[in-house]
Amino acid sequence: MRIGVDGRVLVHRPTGVARYLKGILDHREPPAEGEEEVRIFVDRKPDEAVQHTLEVAPWPFPGGDPLWRQLALPKALTRSKVDVLYCPFYSIPLRARVPAVVTIHDVSFLAHPEWFRRRSRWAFSLSAPSARRASKILTVSEFSAREIVARMNVPASKIVVTPLGVSPRFFAAPSESERRSLRQWLGCEGPYVLHFGAVHARRHVDLLVAGFARLRHRHRDAKLVICGPDLAPAPDIEAAARDLGVTDALIRKTWVPHEHVVALLHEAGVLAYLSSYEGFGLPALEALAAGAPVVALRRASLPEVLGDTCIWLDSLDADRLGEALGEALRDDVADDLRKRGRRRAQTFTWRRSAESTWPIIRAAAAQGV
Numbered sequence: 553m554r555i556g557v558d559g560r561v562l563v564h565r566p567t568g569v570a571r572y573l574k575g576i577l578d579h580r581e582p583p584a585e586g587e588e589e590v591r592i593f594v595d596r597k598p599d600e601a602v603q604h605t606l607e608v609a610p611w612p613f614p615g616g617d618p619l620w621r622q623l624a625l626p627k628a629l630t631r632s633k634v635d636v637l638y639c640p641f642y643s644i645p646l647r648a649r650v651p652a653v654v655t656i657h658d659v660s661f662l663a664h665p666e667w668f669r670r671r672s673r674w675a676f677s678l679s680a681p682s683a684r685r686a687s688k689i690l691t692v693s694e695f696s697a698r699e700i701v702a703r704m705n706v707p708a709s710k711i712v713v714t715p716l717g718v719s720p721r722f723f724a725a726p727s728e729s730e731r732r733s734l735r736q737w738l739g740c741e742g743p744y745v746l747h748f749g750a751v752h753a754r755r756h757v758d759l760l761v762a763g764f765a766r767l768r769h770r771h772r773d774a775k776l777v778i779c780g781p782d783l784a785p786a787p788d789i790e791a792a793a794r795d796l797g798v799t800d801a802l803i804r805k806t807w808v809p810h811e812h813v814v815a816l817l818h819e820a821g822v823l824a825y826l827s828s829y830e831g832f833g834l835p836a837l838e839a840l841a842a843g844a845p846v847v848a849l850r851r852a853s854l855p856e857v858l859g860d861t862c863i864w865l866d867s868l869d870a871d872r873l874g875e876a877l878g879e880a881l882r883d884d885v886a887d888d889l890r891k892r893g894r895r896r897a898q899t900f901t902w903r904r905s906a907e908s909t910w911p912i913i914r915a916a917a918a919q920g921v
Contacts, residue, residue, distance in 0.1 A: 553586065553587070553588050553589070553635050553636070553914065553917055554588075554589045554591060554632065554633060554634045554635050555588065555589070555590045555591070555634065555635065555636055555637075555638065555913060555914075555917070556591050556592075556593060556629050556632065556634035556636065556637040556638070556650070557573070557577070557590060557591065557592045557593065557637070557638050557639075557640075558593060558621060558625065558637065558638065558639040558640065558641065558644075559573065559592035559593060559594050559604070559606060560593075560594050560595050560617060560620065560621070560641075561573055561640065561641060562574065562592070562594060562598065562604075562606070563594045563595070563596055563597070563598040563599070563606070565807075566810070568834050568835075569640055569641050569657070571719075571834070572640060572655075572692075572716055572834075572905075573640045575716070575717050575719070575902035575905060575906070576902065576905055576906040576909050576910070577590070577592075577604055577906075578603070578902065578906075579717075579902045579903045579905070579906035579907075580906050580910050581906070581907070581910070583914065588914075590604075591605075591607050591632055591634060592604050592605065592606050592607065593606075593607050593608075593609050593625055593628050593629070593632075594606050594607070594608055594609070595608070595609060595610065595611040595620045595624065596608060596610065596611070607628065607632065609624045609625055609627070609628035610624070611624050617641075617675065618643055618675050618678055621639070621643060621644070621645050622645050622646065622647070622678070625645045625648070626645045626647050626648040626649075629645070629648050629650055630649070634650055635650065635651075635917040636650060636651050636652070636653070636687075636913055636914070636916050636917035637650050637651070637652040637653070638652070638653050638654075638913050639652060639653070639654045639655070639682075640654075640655045641655070642654065642655075642656055642657070642676060642678070642679045642682070643675075643676075643678040643679050643682040644682045644685060644686055646678070646681060646682065646685055651687045651916045651917060651919060651920055652682075652685070652686050652687060652916070653686060653687055653688045653689075653690060653912055653913050653916050654682050654683065654686045654689055654690070655689075655690040655691065655692070655714075656679055656682075656683060656689055656690075656691050656696070656700055656704075657691065657692055657696065657831040657832065658691075658692075658696050658699065658829065658830065658831030658832075658852075658853075659679070659696070659699045659700055659703045659704065660754065660829045660831075661673060661676035661679070662676075662680075662699075662703040662704070663699065663703065663829060664754065664829060666785075667752065667753050667754055667785065669784055669785075679704070680704045680705075683700065683704045683706050683710075684704075684706060686710075687916035687919060688710060688711075688712060688912050688915075688916055689706065689710055689711045689712070690711075690712050690713075690714050690909060690912065691711060691712075691713055691714070691831065692713070692714065692715055692716050692831050692832040692853075693713065693715065693831055693832050693853040693856055693857065694713055694853075694856055695831070695852055695853040695856055696713075696831040696832075696853060697711045697713050712908070712912055714905050714908040714909050714912075715832070715857075715900055715904075715905060716832050716834050716837070716900060716902075716905060717900050717901045717902030717903070717904060717905045718837055718838055718841045718897050718898075718900050718901065718902075719838075719902065721814055722814055722817065722838045722841035722842045722897070723841050723842070723894065723897070723898075724814070725818060726814055726815040726818050726819075730811070730812075730814075730815045731815055731818075731819060733811070733812070733815070734812050734815040734816055734819060735819070737809075737812055738775075738777060738803055738805075738816075739803065740775045740777075740803060742773045742774070742775065743771065743773065743774050743775070743821035743881060744774065744775040744776065744777045744803070744819070744820060744821055745760070745764055745767070745774060745775070745776050745777070745820075745821060745822050745823075745824055745877055746777045746778075746779070746816065746817070746820040746821075746822070746823045746824070746839075746844070747760055747776075747777070747778045747779065747780065747823075747824055747825075748779050748780060748808070748816065748817070748823060748835045748839070749779075749780045749825075749835045750780045750781055750782075750783045751778065751780050751781065751782045751783065751786045751787070751789060752783045752785075752786055753785045753786065753787065754827055754828050754829045754830075755825075755826055755827045755828075756826040756827070756828065756849070756868060757778060757786075757787055757789055757826070758787035758788075758789065758792045759826060759868055759870055759873060760776070760778075760824050760826055760873070761776065761789060761792040761793050761796060761798065761802075762792070762796060762870035762873070763824070763870045763871075763873030763874045763876075763877055764776045764798060764801070764874070764877065765796040765797065765798050765870075765874070766870060766871060766873070766874025766875075767874045767877045767878050767881075768798055768801060770878055771878065771881065774801065774821070774881075775801050775802075775803055776793075776798065776801050776802050776803065777803045777805070777816075777820075778802070778803070778804050778805070779805045779806075779807075779808050779816065780805075780806065780807075781806045781807065782806070789802070789804065790802070790804070814842060817838060817839050817841075817842035817844050818842045818843060818844070820839065820842075820844040821844075821845070821880070821881050821886075822844065822845045822846070822847055822877055822880040822881060822886075823835070823836065823839040823844045823845070823846045823847070824846075824847050824848075824873075824877065825839075825846060825847070825848045825849070825854065826847075826848070826849045826865070826868075826873075827848075827849060827851065827852070827854065828849060828851045828852065828868075829851065829852045830851075830852050830853050830854060831852075831853055832853055832857055833848075833853060833854050833857050833858070836848060836854065836857070836858060836862075837857055837858070837896075837897055837900060838897075839893075840858070840861055840862075840893030840894060840896055840897040841893075841894060841897035841898075843890040843893065843894060844890075844893075845862070845863070845880040845881075845885070845886045845889040845890065845893070846858065846861070846862035846863070846880075846889070846893065847862060847863045847864075847865065847873070847876045847877055847880055848862045848863075848864060848865065849864075849865050849868070850864045850865060850866050857900075858896065859896050860892065861889065861892040861893040861895075861896045862889065862893070863876045863879060863880055863885075863889070
């Protein structure tokens with residue numbers, strides 16, 4: 553059997569979807585019987601070495617996703633004579649003449665179209681026809697499965713929930729030199745409150761600035777570290793910090809180098825994850841693995857993923873958020889959250905995710921178009 557994989561996310565700037573695809577590729581177990589070959593299709597050569605063999609279907613024009621998937625990928629699939637295609641990022645090539653399995657992580661673009669620009673809404677508009685055309689739909693939480701059924705009008709029997717995993721590297725304590733390197737990169741010592749992920753309207757990072765301003769009255773040495781790119785419509789974090797008088801405490805990084813990610817989470821005094829709509833919430837789970845206390849908004853998939861391991865907010869209230877951040881920084885509370893969080897994170901593995909993913913793809917190949 554020859555399995556094609558849409559691997560475009562592997563050769564561009566790393567994202568959560570890239571971590572997801574790498575996790576299930578790295579933990580794929582070949583079937584007990586028969587031969588199996590995996591061909592990973594990309595739109596250009598990678599800038600860095602990639603562990604897996606890649607097949608380049610070049611795309612010379614800007615704005616490759618989703619045009620590359622719809623126009624260039626089908627031709628490459630035909631040339632390579634694949635038996636089935638797996639796409640990890642919301643859509644499939646609708647003209648491809650092979651059975652396909654797609655992962656739809658969430659349907660925030662349908663639930664809240666006001667959060668997305670016109671070009672993004674157009675790209676995501678291919679998700680619903682992809683869901684209907686695909687042999688099976690994978691998604692990462694029961695919450696997302698219910699949303700897909702409700703908003704895409706597909707039967708629940710077509711959907712399989714395959715939760716994400718946590719890499720073992722997040723459980724291992726960083727070395728002293730890694731900690732020093734991180735602190736030098738951040739330019740700070742002492743405790744910090746962390747936001748890790750894209751700055752987007754649904755993640756209420758402006759509320760985090762307001763909650764942090766309340767916390768700062770009691771923790772004068774605390775810093776607020778916000779790591780992630782702005783995704784329009786994004787709040788103006790610098791303006792919010794200026795208005796609230798905490799500009800001197802704000803550390804803003806739009807991207808985190810791979811070598812700093814684990815130490816960033818281990819060193820955090822608390823991770824704030826205030827998203828009102830997530831399909832899973834992998835950064836929060838990785839923070840639990842690293843032993844960072846988490847304050848989270850009780851919405852969407854987050855209760856399903858995080859369980860009883862964090863301090864929950866039930867409303868978007870800056871005063872309550874400031875109290876919760878201060879509570880998480882208390883040694884006794886933080887120690888309890890670390891123990892429960894790490895136990896919870898250990899139940900999410902990439903091996904388990906891979907074991908529930910690849911049989912679905914193989915079955916789709918056997919079923920045919």
